[in-house]
Amino acid sequence: MKYYLLPHPFKQNENVIFGDLKIDKRVWEDFNNPKSNIPIVKREIIVAKNYARSTEDLESLVKDYENSLNKKQADLISRAKFNAYSDLGIGLSASYLLYYCIPEPAMNLINNFLQVIGDPYVGTMAKISLCAIPAVFSIVKNVGIPFGDVLGIGRKRSKIYKLNELEKPYKEKKRLINLFGLDIKEKLVKDISDLAGQFKGTETKKELLNLNSGYAFSDSHLNKVIETAEKENLPYGKIQQLIDMKEDITAHRENNFKFAPLKVVYSGKQADNLESFLNKSKKLREKIIIEYKTITNTNTITNITNDLEKLFGMVSRYDFGDTNNINDRGFLKEFYYGLYILMGSENEKILKKGKK
Numbered sequence: 001m002k003y004y005l006l007p008h009p010f011k012q013n014e015n016v017i018f019g020d021l022k023i024d025k026r027v028w029e030d031f032n033n034p035k036s037n038i039p040i041v042k043r044e045i046i047v048a049k050n051y052a053r054s055t056e057d058l059e060s061l062v063k064d065y066e067n068s069l070n071k072k073q074a075d076l077i078s079r080a081k082f083n084a085y086s087d088l089g090i091g092l093s094a095s096y097l098l099y100y101c102i103p104e105p106a107m108n109l110i111n112n113f114l115q116v117i118g119d120p121y122v123g124t125m126a127k128i129s130l131c132a133i134p135a136v137f138s139i140v141k142n143v144g145i146p147f148g149d150v151l152g153i154g155r156k157r158s159k160i161y162k163l164n165e166l167e168k169p170y171k172e173k174k175r176l177i178n179l180f181g182l183d184i185k186e187k188l189v190k191d192i193s194d195l196a197g198q199f200k201g202t203e204t205k206k207e208l209l210n211l212n213s214g215y216a217f218s219d220s221h222l223n224k225v226i227e228t229a230e231k232e233n234l235p236y237g238k239i240q241q242l243i244d245m246k247e248d249i250t251a252h253r254e255n256n257f258k259f260a261p262l263k264v265v266y267s268g269k270q271a272d273n274l275e276s277f278l279n280k281s282k283k284l285r286e287k288i289i290i291e292y293k294t295i296t297n298t299n300t301i302t303n304i305t306n307d308l309e310k311l312f313g314m315v316s317r318y319d320f321g322d323t324n325n326i327n328d329r330g331f332l333k334e335f336y337y338g339l340y341i342l343m344g345s346e347n348e349k350i351l352k353k354g355k356k
Helices: 025-032 055-101 104-119 120-144 159-179 185-199 203-211 219-231 236-252 269-280 281-293 298-315 331-355
Strands: 004-006 015-019 042-044 261-267
Touching: 004 269, 004 331, 015 055, 015 331, 025 055, 025 159, 042 055, 042 269, 055 120, 055 159, 055 261, 120 298, 185 203, 185 236, 219 236, 269 281, 269 298, 281 298, 298 331
Parallel strands: 004 042, 042 261
Antiparallel strands: 004 015
């Protein structure tokens, strides 16, 4: 996951975080699965040197941004679910009102027409069937019919089921975000103990348990476990498990045994290009802030929109290495492009109101 620390586009001396909260489904599946290794998640924030802040401040800002972004995405699904339940309620209510509110003359007309068949109950059944149409349609659409998958009207094809499935990742992401930056040694010890259980009656098991003694995760200790397994002529698959364990522990050690620690990047191509862009765009960005503070008419918004277009043109000259697709703008360019589109649409709304 990659983020950028940027100056606030419309406020002086304030910063914003922008990036993309991409967490692969396999991350929380592996994290929740005791048989899987703890996943290694990389999080980094690109910061220009003249915007340097403490790692603690940046960690707090990024985590707030991650929670906010995840909540916004989850809220969209919640609103869609609310609309689906509202739709269901409207369908049921419509059927109820139809049943009790069909004018008697209209019902008599239906009865007289249908009772030519000779069945005195046909009129009542016709009324029930007619009134049930909104409820049945709404139930099929939003909830689904049990065992109706063969007919294409089952629960898994319903709107609410699909929305519930879409909502699950955001619940898992929320839980993972709260774990970002936390120590994982205890979980690592538990995973190693579980792994040792697969080596019953061997010296390898003893060596695995020795790893947990004082968190002895050095290369020499890890190599000793593998060497012991090889001396015992354990199956290739078992030895490979230990090799994989060593690679994972080595990677976690590089992260100081933290889960998804935030890496702050002050140098390199991306950070250098960010600093260059911010320095060259300083006067234009300050002009936009002044214009935003003094919005009085559509001309001011037009000026801001034009200046944001220039800002987007400036940032487009830089390569931030966050996309391999020539048609993809990347996070940073997307940020300023989004502001340009936003102000342009606001300008159009104000112009339309003025015409009215």
